[in-house]
Amino acid sequence: MLQPLNLNRIHRWGLQSPPASHRLLPCLIQPSMADPSEAKGEGSLRKAFGGVLGVFILLLIGTLAFSIRLFSVIKYESVIHEFDPYFNYRVTQFLTKNGIYDFWNWFDDRTWYPLGRVIGGTVYPGLTLTAGSIWWLLNNLNIPLSVETVCVFTAPIFSANAAWATYLLTKAPPSHQFEVKGTGAGLTAAALLAMVPSYISRSVAGSYDNEAVAIFALIFTFYLYIKTLNTGSLFYATLNALSYFYMVCSWGGYTFIINLIPMHVLLCIVTGRYSSRLYIAYAPLVVLGTLLASLVPVVGFNAVMTSEHFASFLVKCQEVFIILHVVALVYYIKGILSPKMFKVAMTLVVTIGIAVCSAVLAILIALVASSPTKGWSGRSLSLLDPTYASKYIPIIASVSEHQPPTWPSYFMDINVLAFLVPAGIVACFLPLSDASSFVILYIATSVYFSGVMVRLMLVLAPAACIMSGIALSEAFDAFTRSIKFQLPKLFEASPSDAGDTNRGTQDEPTKVDNNTPTEKTETTAKERPSEKHRKKEKKKLEKGKEIKEKGKENTDKVSNKPLNAKKLLVLPLEASAVAILLLLILGAFYVVHCVWAAAEAYSAPSIVLTSHSHDGLHVFDDFREAYAWLKHNTDVDDKVASWWDYGYQTTAMANRTVIVDNNTWNNTHIATVGTAMSSPEKPAWDIFNSLDVKYVLVVFGGLVGYSSDDINKFLWMVRIGGGVFPHIREPDYLRDGQYRIDAHATPTMLNCLMYKLSYYRFVETDGKGFDRVRGTEIGKKHFRLTHFEEVFTTHHWMVRIYKLKSPKNRIRGKSKKKTNPKTTSKINSNKNVKKNPWQ
C-alpha cells in the first residue's frame, strides 16, 4: 500500500524538477542552464540565504573553538601553562622588545650557564613570530594588550582557524558527483574539530606551544594541496609551498606532510590517476617547499645534506619526483603522437626512463646504505618498526609521550569519532576521487602512527574529524531525504501540495550546487581523470543529456536506470527518524565528553594547582611565590641550580640564570647537576660552587601530597648522573631494589643533598615527619645543614630555596681535622676533588 504511493510521489518529483539531474550530473549543468520553470528570484534568494547561513555557522564554530578552550582562564587565570610555553613566552617577549634581527641572532646567556644557548638557530620560530606579529598589529591599532595576553590566547585563536581550514579541506574532497556532501560535511567536520579533545589538550588558553599553531598549518597545507589538485592552478601551488613553509617554521611534524604528499602522488600514479594537475600540485611544492624549508635555521640546508633523518625524505621525494616526471613525459608524448607512433616511442622512453631511474636509485640506495642506520633516524625507525625503540633506544621508549596508546586513549582523545571513521572511509570510496584518496591515505597513515606513539594522536584528530564529518553528513543526508520524501504523504495532503513540498526540499541541493567555490572544483573536476576516465565521463554525459531531454519531455514513464536508482534511495520513515535521533544522541554525547575533557582533564596550568577537599577549594600558588621571591631578593646575575624541569620557568619568571633547562641538549651538564643532587653536602657544594651557583631550588611535595616532586624524580637524577660519573651508583640508593626514604633507606640516600634539602626541618611541621606522597615517615628526621642554609620556603613547602654558605675558614677546618679522624680522610680526598669536583 505504501510502496506505490511512495514511488509515484518520487517519480513526480523526479520528473517535475530538473534538479534531479543536477544531483546526478552536476558537472554538466552550468548555472545559466538552470531550468526555466524554476523561479529565478526564489533560487538566488535561497542561495544567498544558504551562503549567509553557512558563514554564520562557521562564525559560531569559530566562537565555539575559541570559547571551549577558555576553561583554564575561567577556572584559574590568564596564565601561561607548564614548562615549554614559558620558554616560548620568554622568546616572544624578547622578540617584541628587540625586534626580529636581534631575535634571529640571539645568544642566550641566562641558561645553560656557563655554556649559553643560541636561541635564534635552535627554535622553530613560527609560533613566536605569529604571536609577535599579532601583538605588533594590535599595538599599532592602539589596542594595548600585554605580550602575555597575546600568548595566552594565541592557541584558541588558531584552533578557530584550524576549524575553518578543516571546513575548506572537507568541502574539497568529495567528487563532483556529491557536492552537497561538500558543504554539509565541511561544516560538520569543522564543528567536530572545534571541540575534539585531542586537539584541546594541546591548545587550551595558556598552552602556548608549537602544536597549537602547527595543526592549523598542517590542515591548511593539506587544503591547498587538494585545492591545487582540483584546480591545477599554479597560484594555489605557490600558496601551498608558502603554507608548507609556515608549517616547517612551526613544528617538527612537517616531516609528516612531506612524506604523506609523495606517498599520495605515488599512489595516484600507480593506480592510473596521473594528470597534469597532479604534476602541478607536487612539483612546485617539492622544489619551492624544500628551498623555503632550508631557510629556517633550525632545519637548515645543512640538515638537508647531512641529517640522516632527511636522507629518507630526500630519497622518497626525489624518487617520486623522478617517477612523476617520467610519467608526465609519457602522457605528454601520448598526447602529441598517433597511437602507432606512441607504441614505438613508449618502448623507447620506458627503456631510457627505467635506465635513468634505476641508475639514480642505485646511487641513492648506495648513499643511504653507507650510513650506519641505513638512512633512518631512530625515531622514524621506531615509527616503521614499532618494536625498534623498545629494543634499542631506551631514551625514546622511556618518554611517556612516545608510548603506544591503548584503546581508552582513543576513546578519550577522539571519543565517538572512533565509531564514525569507518563509515567515513567507506563514503570516501564511493566514489573515489584524487582528493578523497588523499584523505583516506591521511587517515590510514595517521592512525598507524598514532598507534605507535600517543603524541601523534594530535595528527590523527583532524583526519578523524574529516572522516566523521563526511560520515555524519552522508548519514543525515540519507535519513533526512527519506523523511522529506515520505513525510508529506502522512498528512494525506493533496498530490499537488505534496509536489510543491517536494520541490521545495529538492531545491536545497541545487542551492549548494551553485555555490561559487564548489562550482570551481566541479568544473575542473571534469578534467581530472586520465583518458579512460574521460571516456567514461563522456558516456555519462551522453546519458545525462538523455535524462535531461526526457525530463523536459515530462513523460510519465521513466525507463532510465540511473535516475530510477537515484530516486529510490530512501529508507523507511520511522526508522530514519529513530536513526536521526540516535545520531543526535551520539553527537550530544560527544559534546558532553568534549566539554568535560576541556573543563576537567586538560585545563590545569600545572603552575597553579588546586585541590578540592571537604572544607573547600585550596589553591597552591607556591611556584610563582618562589620565583617571585628569587626575582626580588637575589642579585640579577645570581645563578640558580635546580633539576632541568624548572629551568624554563626560572628564566622566564624569575629572570635568573640557570644551569640546565628543559631543552635537554647537553647530557653532561644535566648529569653534573644530577650528580650534585645525589652527592653528600660537601661534594655537592663543591660542584655547585665550581658552577658559580648561589642558590639551589628543590620542589618538595611531601607536605601537601604533590606527587611530581624532586624526590620522585630523584632516581632519574641518579641514573643520569651515574651515566656520566660512574661513582654515582644506583644500587647505593636502593634497599633491596626498592626506592625508599623511610627508616630502611640506605645511608647514601639519607645523606644525599636531595634528601637533605627536601626534608630539612620537615619534622617541625607535624612532629613525626610524615611524607604524604610516599606515605611513610621519613628515615632521618633531625639533622643540620653544614654547607647550605635555608633562605626561603613557600607557603605549602612546595618550593624550597637554599643558599650556598660561603667557604669556611681554614683554621676551623683544621681544628675539625684534629677532632674527627673520619672527616680527615674525607677532607683529604676533597683536596683532590677541588681540581675536578665531579670525579
Added chain:
Amino acid sequence: METQRRRVAEEMAISIQITAVLLLLITGGAAGRSADDLVAELKSLRSQSPSGVIHLDDRLVSSFLTSVGTPRPYSLLIFFDANQLRSKAELRLPHLHSEFSLLSASFAAHHKDDASSSRIFFCDVEFEESQQSFDLFGVSSVPHVRLVPASTRSLRDSIPMDQSEFSRGAESMAEFLESKTKISLGGAILRPPRVSLRQVLFLLAAILISAPFLIRRILDGDTLIHDQRLWMSLALFVYFFGVSGTMHNIIHNMPMVLPDRNNPDRLIFFYQGSGMQLGAEGFAIGFLYMVVGLVLAFVTHLLVRFRSISAQRGFMLVGMLLAYWAVSKVIYLDNWKTGYSIHSFRPKSWW
C-alpha cells in the same frame, strides 16, 4: 601377608643399598679417571647432539662436576630447563633454549679443532629427571643459566647468568661467556638465514616468470591495485589495527588473556587500568569501534538501494540495536577501565 610385605620392603631397601654402592663405585671410578678421559667423553657426548648441547642428568652431573677434583680441565655452561614450564609463554623457555643451542653451535663452528673447544662445553639439565642437580646448584627458578668455571668447587658458587644477560638472546649470552671465561667466541653468532637459498631461487624464478604478465596488466590498468575494494578493506584494516591498540600489544608483548590469580580456571579478558591492555581486549573493542561505522556505512550506502521496505526496516532495526549496544558497551567499559566519570555541566538552577 604382613611378613611378606615386610620382606618385600627389606628386599627393596637392600636393592637401593646395592644401587647406592654401585653408584658410589661408578662415581669413584669417575674420580679416578684422568682429565683426558673426561674431556674425550664430553666430546663424544657433544658429537651426539646436532647443536653440540650435552644433555646432563643427575649421574652425569656428578661424574663431570661433583666428583672431579678442581681445577677441572673444562668449564660448563649449563642451561636449566623444565619441560612442564615450556608452555608458559612469558618464560620463553623454548626460545631461550634455541638461542642457547645457537650459541653452542656457533661456538663449535668457530672452534672446530682448536684447544679452546675442549675448555668449554654447553649442557642442559631438565628439572623433572634431575631434581637433585637443581638442588645441588640451588636453582629454584627458570629460565636460569649458570657457568661452572674450572676452579669452582661447590656448585652453588658457580656464576649465574643475569636475567638481562640472556634476555637479548645468543649475542648477550656470548658476551657473558667471553667476559667470564676469557674464551672468545671467535666470530659472530651463526644464525640460519630466514629464507633459505632454495626459497630465494624459487622466489626469483616466480618473480621473473610473472613479471611480463604483471607489467602487461599494470599497463592495462587492470590489476589488484586498481581494485577499489582492496584499498577500502586495506584502509579499514589499518584503522582497525590502529584503534584496537595492536601496536601496544606488539611493542609490550602483551598476552591475549591473563589467568586469574584468585581463580585459576577463569581467564581475565579485560585489564582494569588505562595504561595497559590485553590482546583480546584490544581486538574486542576495535571490533566494537568498527561495527558502528560499518553499520552506518551499510545503511547509508547499501540499504538505501534495497527495494523491499520491510527488509530495510528489519535491517535498520537490527543495525540500530547493534550500534546502540556497541556504543553503550564501549562507554561502560571505558568508564570501568579508566575510572573517569564523564558528566555534563548544567546550571544549578535546573535542579
